Amino acid sequence: MILAMVGATPANQDWILPMPAFKTLDDLSDISGKRVLVRVDLNVPVKDGKVTDTTRIERVAPTILELSDKGAKVILLAHFGRPKDGPSPDLSLSLIAPSVEEVLDHAVLTASDCIGDAAASAVAAMNDGDILLLENTRFHKGEEKNEPDFTKALAANGDIYVNDAFSAAHRAHASTEGLAHHLPAYAGRTMQAELEALEKGLGAPARPVVAIVGGAKVSTKIDLLMNLVKKVDALVIGGGMANTFIAARGTNVGKSLCEHDLAETAKQIMIEAATSGCAIILPEDGVVAREFKAGAANETVDIDAIPADAMVLDVGPKSVEAINAWIERAATLVWNGPLGAFEIEPFDTATVAAAKYAAERTAAGKLTSVAGGGDTVSALNHAGVADDFTYVSTAGGAFLEWMEGKELPGVAVLNAAR
Ligand SMILES: Nc1ncnc2c1ncn2[C@@H]1O[C@H](COP(=O)(O)OP(=O)(O)OP(=O)(O)O)[C@@H](O)[C@H]1O
Numbered sequence: 001m002i003l004a005m006v007g008a009t010p011a012n013q014d015w016i017l018p019m020p021a022f023k024t025l026d027d028l029s030d031i032s033g034k035r036v037l038v039r040v041d042l043n044v045p046v047k048d049g050k051v052t053d054t055t056r057i058e059r060v061a062p063t064i065l066e067l068s069d070k071g072a073k074v075i076l077l078a079h080f081g082r083p084k085d086g087p088s089p090d091l092s093l094s095l096i097a098p099s100v101e102e103v104l105d106h107a108v109l110t111a112s113d114c115i116g117d118a119a120a121s122a123v124a125a126m127n128d129g130d131i132l133l134l135e136n137t138r139f140h141k142g143e144e145k146n147e148p149d150f151t152k153a154l155a156a157n158g159d160i161y162v163n164d165a166f167s168a169a170h171r172a173h174a175s176t177e178g179l180a181h182h183l184p185a186y187a188g189r190t191m192q193a194e195l196e197a198l199e200k201g202l203g204a205p206a207r208p209v210v211a212i213v214g215g216a217k218v219s220t221k222i223d224l225l226m227n228l229v230k231k232v233d234a235l236v237i238g239g240g241m242a243n244t245f246i247a248a249r250g251t252n253v254g255k256s257l258c259e260h261d262l263a264e265t266a267k268q269i270m271i272e273a274a275t276s277g278c279a280i281i282l283p284e285d286g287v288v289a290r291e292f293k294a295g296a297a298n299e300t301v302d303i304d305a306i307p308a309d310a311m312v313l314d315v316g317p318k319s320v321e322a323i324n325a326w327i328e329r330a331a332t333l334v335w336n337g338p339l340g341a342f343e344i345e346p347f348d349t350a351t352v353a354a355a356k357y358a359a360e361r362t363a364a365g366k367l368t369s370v371a372g373g374g375d376t377v378s379a380l381n382h383a384g385v386a387d388d389f390t391y392v393s394t395a396g397g398a399f400l401e402w403m404e405g406k407e408l409p410g411v412a413v414l415n416a417a418r
């Protein structure tokens with residue numbers, strides 16, 4: 001960490017103020033007319049062609065508008081989804097552009113590609129202060145491979161690079177990492193706020209630290225859990241992920257989402273937790289249904305009595321009580337992934353109840369609550385408490401990797417540019 005000295009004497013420790021390890025927009029002057037490539041995360045949830053949660057767009061709005069107000073030509077780079085074989089219309093950023101315009105309350109130009117003639121001519125036609133959204137960077141294989149030729153083609157359209165996509169900073173891609181080697185690189189306001197808040201909340205967290213990890217993506221999070229159990233005092237496992245752990249114990253999970261082939265991994269995580277002194281809290285009961293749809297007939301059962309033809313779609317009331325007791329004990333709460341299929345009522349019940357209790361404890365000054373993850377943010381918004389947490393990160397994988405203490409390539413390269 002680089003330290004800045006601000007007057008005063010060494011006797012007064014206040015004279016040492018931490019300065020960001022990276023350059024921010026405060027380090028940029030006279031950018032009128034400059035072409036600023038801004039990496040944002042517009043990987044937002046979409047249903048029936050409509051953006052269902054604009055939080056990520058709202059988070060990057062301050063950076064975009066600040067640069068535009070200062071007269072820069074603001075050129076947005078982003079990915080959307082995980083296209084496999086080049087361009088596909090359902091993953092075009094032109095679908096997101098109207099929502100970006102709405103949130104910014106500013107016209108947003110679009111281009112049909114992020115490199116080549118289409119991008120170059122769109123950039124050449126920009127006036128100072130204009131905002132241009134280039135097409136999905138992942139339509140080119142060079143993006144994820146961080147290929148130098150592709151990175152150079154992106155860099156050709158900019159004078160300055162600003163990365164405001166903390167939530168994509170765990171990817172060493174051309175637009176998240178490579179560009180910083182080609183252009184003067186700065187952190188955007190959201191990247192800056194995110195790093196400052198995470199450092200403050202988790203750099204040296206008040207203990208006990210309780211983590212809640214839920215959601216559907218068992219295989220992508222199970223490795224992360226292995227690291228988490230070494231760092232937190234208690235780990236609550238909910239959502240579809242819990243089924244893998246319950247099944248590993250030998251309990252029948254019926255038709256529930258479950259990765260049976262990860263049973264051994266789940267056992268290892270439980271052993272590691274025991275060795276590290278981390279309590280693992282698994283659901284005691286579940287709300288089961290036979291259909292994955294809103295209002296499906298459902299019942300609450302003990303976790304060892306899941307009917308063979310049913311699936312667990314939420315944790316039950318006894319589990320919520322246990323989870324809230326852990327929230328009550330915690331000084332710091334870290335949350336990623338909903339406790340149930342919160343998008344379909346009534347399977348949002350546990351997530352909403354725990355979220356509201358965490359918000360209440362935070363408001364009472366008893367808890368530092370930090371949450372992250374695209375669906376987690378949607379779930380907290382759904383519960384009406386996203387603004388009541390100490391900090392809500394829009395990042396999913398990046399948030400968890402940061403939690404593990406891993407170096408995020410997109411952040412490391414900004415630090416190196418300081
Ligand atoms: N018991 C369950 N059965 C099936 N799906 C579930 C269950 N519990 C939670 N889910 C699903 O998990 C999904 C959210 O999990 P995910 O891991 O994607 O969360 P996240 O980490 O916040 O989001 P992201 O990875 O997008 O940042 C939701 O779509 C929810 O319906």
Ligand SMILES: O=C(O)[C@H](O)COP(=O)(O)O
Nearest residue numbers: 041043167168171396397
């Ligand atoms: O949604 C996210 O977590 C980020 O946009 C990164 O997306 P990715 O997991 O497809 O790289």
